[in-house]
Amino acid sequence: MSEITREEVQHLAGLARIALTDDEVTSLTTELSQIVDAIATVREVAGDDIPATSHPVPMANVLREDVVGETLTHEQAFAGAPSHDGERFRVSAILGEEQ
Amino acid sequence: MAQAPTDLTRLAGYELAGLLAAGEVSSVEATQAHLDRIAAVDGEIHAFLHVNDGALEQAKTIDERRASGERLHDLAGAPVAIKDVLCTIGMPSTSGSRILEGWVPPYDATVVARLKAAGLVALGKTNMDEFAMGSSTEHSAYGPTRNPWDTERIPGGSGGGSAAAVAAFEAPFALGSDTGGSIRQPAAVTGTVGVKPTYGGVSRYGAIALASSLDQVGPVTRTVLDSALIHDVIGGHDPHDSTSLKREWPSFTAAAREGAASGSLAGLKVGVVKELDSEGIAADVQARFQETVQVLTDAGAEVVEVSCPSFEYSVAAYYLILPAEASSNLARFDSVRFGLRVEQQGQTVEDVMAASREAGFGPEVKRRIILGTYALSAGYYDAYYGSAQKVRTLIQRDFDAAFEQVDLLISPAAPTTAFKIGEKIDDPLAMYVNDITTIPANLAGIPGMGLPMGLGDDGLPVGLQLLAPMFEDARLYRAGATIEALLADRWGGILTTQAPALRDAAPSGSSATTAGGAA
Numbered sequence: 001m002s003e004i005t006r007e008e009v010q011h012l013a014g015l016a017r018i019a020l021t022d023d024e025v026t027s028l029t030t031e032l033s034q035i036v037d038a039i040a041t042v043r044e045v046a047g048d049d050i051p052a053t054s055h056p057v058p059m060a061n062v063l064r065e066d067v068v069g070e071t072l073t074h075e076q077a078f079a080g081a082p083s084h085d086g087e088r089f090r091v092s093a094i095l096g097e098e099q
Numbered sequence: 100m101a102q103a104p105t106d107l108t109r110l111a112g113y114e115l116a117g118l119l120a121a122g123e124v125s126s127v128e129a130t131q132a133h134l135d136r137i138a139a140v141d142g143e144i145h146a147f148l149h150v151n152d153g154a155l156e157q158a159k160t161i162d163e164r165r166a167s168g169e170r171l172h173d174l175a176g177a178p179v180a181i182k183d184v185l186c187t188i189g190m191p192s193t194s195g196s197r198i199l200e201g202w203v204p205p206y207d208a209t210v211v212a213r214l215k216a217a218g219l220v221a222l223g224k225t226n227m228d229e230f231a232m233g234s235s236t237e238h239s240a241y242g243p244t245r246n247p248w249d250t251e252r253i254p255g256g257s258g259g260g261s262a263a264a265v266a267a268f269e270a271p272f273a274l275g276s277d278t279g280g281s282i283r284q285p286a287a288v289t290g291t292v293g294v295k296p297t298y299g300g301v302s303r304y305g306a307i308a309l310a311s312s313l314d315q316v317g318p319v320t321r322t323v324l325d326s327a328l329i330h331d332v333i334g335g336h337d338p339h340d341s342t343s344l345k346r347e348w349p350s351f352t353a354a355a356r357e358g359a360a361s362g363s364l365a366g367l368k369v370g371v372v373k374e375l376d377s378e379g380i381a382a383d384v385q386a387r388f389q390e391t392v393q394v395l396t397d398a399g400a401e402v403v404e405v406s407c408p409s410f411e412y413s414v415a416a417y418y419l420i421l422p423a424e425a426s427s428n429l430a431r432f433d434s435v436r437f438g439l440r441v442e443q444q445g446q447t448v449e450d451v452m453a454a455s456r457e458a459g460f461g462p463e464v465k466r467r468i469i470l471g472t473y474a475l476s477a478g479y480y481d482a483y484y485g486s487a488q489k490v491r492t493l494i495q496r497d498f499d500a501a502f503e504q505v506d507l508l509i510s511p512a513a514p515t516t517a518f519k520i521g522e523k524i525d526d527p528l529a530m531y532v533n534d535i536t537t538i539p540a541n542l543a544g545i546p547g548m549g550l551p552m553g554l555g556d557d558g559l560p561v562g563l564q565l566l567a568p569m570f571e572d573a574r575l576y577r578a579g580a581t582i583e584a585l586l587a588d589r590w591g592g593i594l595t596t597q598a599p600a601l602r603d604a605a606p607s608g609s610s611a612t613t614a615g616g617a618a
Contacts, residue, residue: 009469016426016472017433018465019453028469031527035470038528039415042486045493052488053495055312055342056298056544057569062341076205082440089435091448 004033107132111593112177112271112325119176122165126158126176130220133178137222137269139603145244146254146264148183149191150223158220174328175218180270182261183224184231185316186305187211194307195227195257197240198432198439198459208305209340210274210316210333217332222270225260229461230429231281231309233257234533237524238463245520246289248559248598252517255285261319262289266595272329273319278309279417280513280537282317283549287512287562290551290594292579293319294326295537297570298544299344301330302337310424311342313417313541321595323550323580327355330572346570354573358580365399367578370505374410375536381515383555388511391552391563394585395509405504407497410539412490417538418531419474419487426471429464432456466527495543502568507578510536512549512562536564546572548579551594552586560594 009029013020020028074087083090107115107129118124134154141147151157161176186192186204193199207215214221228238236244236259246254247267254263258275262285265273275282277295286293294317301316308314318329330351337343371392376385392402434440434455441454460468474483501508514535523529540547545566552563563582567574587593 004473008473012469012472012476014453015476016468017430017449017452017456018460018468019450019457020465021457024462024465028466031466032470032473034528035418035466036473036483038531039418039483039487041415042412042419042490043482045409045412046486046489050489050492052485053491054488056495056542057342057344059342064338072205077436079205080202080437082434082438091435092442092451093447096447096450 004029004036108136108268110271111322112174112320113322113328115271116174116177116328120171120173126161126220127155129176130154130158130178130222133222133270136267140267140601141269143245143250143601144247144263144267144269145242146225146260146267146269147180147223148193148195148226148241148260151190151221153189154178154220154222161218161220164218172217172332174332177219177272178222178270179214179219179329180222180225180261180264180273181211182258182273182275183227184276184307185211185274186307187221187224190221190224192224192307193240194231195229195239195241196459196464197461198456199437200240200439202437204305206305208316209302209337211305213333214274219272219332225258225264225273227260228257229464230307230425231257231276231278232425232463232467234280234284234530235518235520235523236260237520238461240461243520246517247601248290249517251519252559253288253520255288255513255517257281258285258293258319262286262291262293265319265321266291266598267601271320272325274316274329274333275319276306276314276316277537277541278313278315279421279541280534282319283537283547283562283564284513284534286319286549287564288517288560290560290598291319291321292323292326292548292550292583293317294330294572294575295540295547296330296334296572297344297546299342300348300546300572301334302340302343304337304339308428310421311428312424313421315541322593323548323576323583324352324355324359326548327351327576349573351573351576354576355580358577359584361581362584363399364395364578364581367400367507368505369395369400369402370405370501370508371402372410372501372508372510373404373406374408375510379514379532379535380511381555383557384511384513384515384561387553387555387561388563391582391586392509394589395582398581398585403505405501405508407494407501407539409490409493409497413494413539413542414532414535416487416490416494417534417542418470419483420491420542422467422471423474423484424471426468426475429468432459463527491542494539498539498543498545498568507574508566510564510566512536512564516555516557516559516561540566543569545569546575548575550579550583553594554597
């Protein structure tokens with residue numbers, strides 16, 4: 001039985017940048033333990049001699065000519081942005097008071 | 100049931116395209132007929148998240164080009180529905196998520212651009228589980244889609260909207276995306292046809308990424324030939340997608356036409372995957388499957404049992420690899436360049452990101468992001484993600500060994516008929532095993548097709564899955580079209596002709612249902 005604690009879920013949520021509510025942390029703690037138990041079976045068959053596959057069709061160094069391709073205009077790139085000044089995306093402060 | 104032959108929505112896509120090419124029907128008429136059908140039944144089905152208000156204008160342009168004598172593509176003027184996972188200029192593309200509500204992309208997905216270039220007319224965007232995470236379309240942020248065969252039931256997922264749209268005659272053609280079965284499983288439970296191409300056979304550029312090593316865009320239709328026609332338009336190398344395969348593909352349309360005409364499977368060796376014909380498959384699905392095996396045998400196919408022992412671990416491997424890739428892909432929803440921003444005075448950008456993602460993502464998306472973050476975190480990476488990648492190798496080896504013995508593999512496309520809306524929504528693990536039959540193909544990258552093989556005990560559709568070796572998509576179309584024709588002969592027409600009638604213009608949110616099964 002995998003024991004995933006509330007603190008672990010809170011830590012993972014921090015890494016994933018999701019401000020979970022207390023109720024969500026509670027339900028995810030239970031669900032994640034169950035799911036991890038179910039999927040941990042992959043360890044049973046993964047011997048040291050078996051290579052890992054990350055991609056169904058192996059390909060390497062897919063490159064194109066180093067020339068200017070199709071690009072978006074500023075207007076297109078900003079069209080869906082929550083906030084911008086016409087040249088840059090606008091965000092709130094990077095550093096908080098205590099930093 | 101008797102339908103007036105003038106009802107353009109009841110025609111197969113290839114039939115409608117034939118009338119358009121011959122000038123017997125205009126694109127405006129064909130498009131209007133489908134828009135009318137959407138207006139009549141989509142309040143109840145909810146296959147569409149957005150209907151294209153420019154569709155008739157685009158249809159008119161096609162008609163004018165045809166009238167002027169321009170030589171157009173065989174499918175020019177035919178309407179098509181597009182899964183909301185695909186980016187479309189001029190139409191919102193939300194991937195079923197609140198975090199992208201109202202977002203209109205500045206570019207078209209390559210598959211969308213190719214449909215446009217061929218002159219197909221986009222009817223709108225179809226509903227889906229949020230970011231394609233689900234098997235029922237219940238995880239859409241915009242409410243579930245209902246199965247046209249029984250509106251209390253799910254249409255499968257994640258592409259339930261596209262499957263329901265073609266099953267309910269709201270569109271002759273649609274696009275889907277298949278990461279673990281999201282084209283083939285909805286096809287199974289709605290009595291329709293869907294194909295997951297060989298990985299890299301169709302461009303992923305402009306498909307909002309779920310799991311990049313598994314995702315593949317493909318056709319969703321009512322007939323095998325219609326899927327082939329769409330596959331021929333959208334497939335082929337795309338320099339915008341670095342995983343796109345540089346190869347010459349045969350005509351899938353020609354393969355489907357040959358298959359439909361032959362009526363014989365003589366010389367074809369077919370393998371039944373022992374591990375996908377197990378106790379997890381419902382009795383009525385097993386019964387239809389055995390009957391279908393008999394139909395194949397009668398048509399001259401040699402059917403043998405093959406074993407793929409590592410398939411037992413495929414769901415587990417999938418639910419490590421998918422969340423790991425998804426947690427990385429979905430990091431782009433950071434409230435900076437597009438999508439929702441939830442912000443309070445004095446917050447840092449990190450607080451704003453966390454608050455935006457909390458508000459914008461639904462429960463299944465959060466669950467999988469947290470799971471993926473866990474699987475990739477230091478100390479667990481080798482045990483979980485690393486082991487899952489090894490299972491992927493074992494599954495590829497199982498397929499390689501099986502395809503040394505046979506030309507094609509078959510299994511049920513889904514373990515059960517459509518379940519009721521709400522039945523599994525609170526049990527993630529019960530939902531996850533719905534994809535047990537379809538997941539191995541995504542892990543290995545091979546092509547697969549879902550097509551109808553009859554009705555279950557409850558009068559609901561049951562689907563057959565065909566799997567072919569890597570790059571052998573044409574084999575699916577040839578055999579699939581033969582099987583479809585053999586079954587249609589027994590049924591007196593393709594399965595969707597047996598779907599119950601839907602009530603016109605049912606009020607939105609109505610819980611009214613049509614009479615359970617087919618006549």
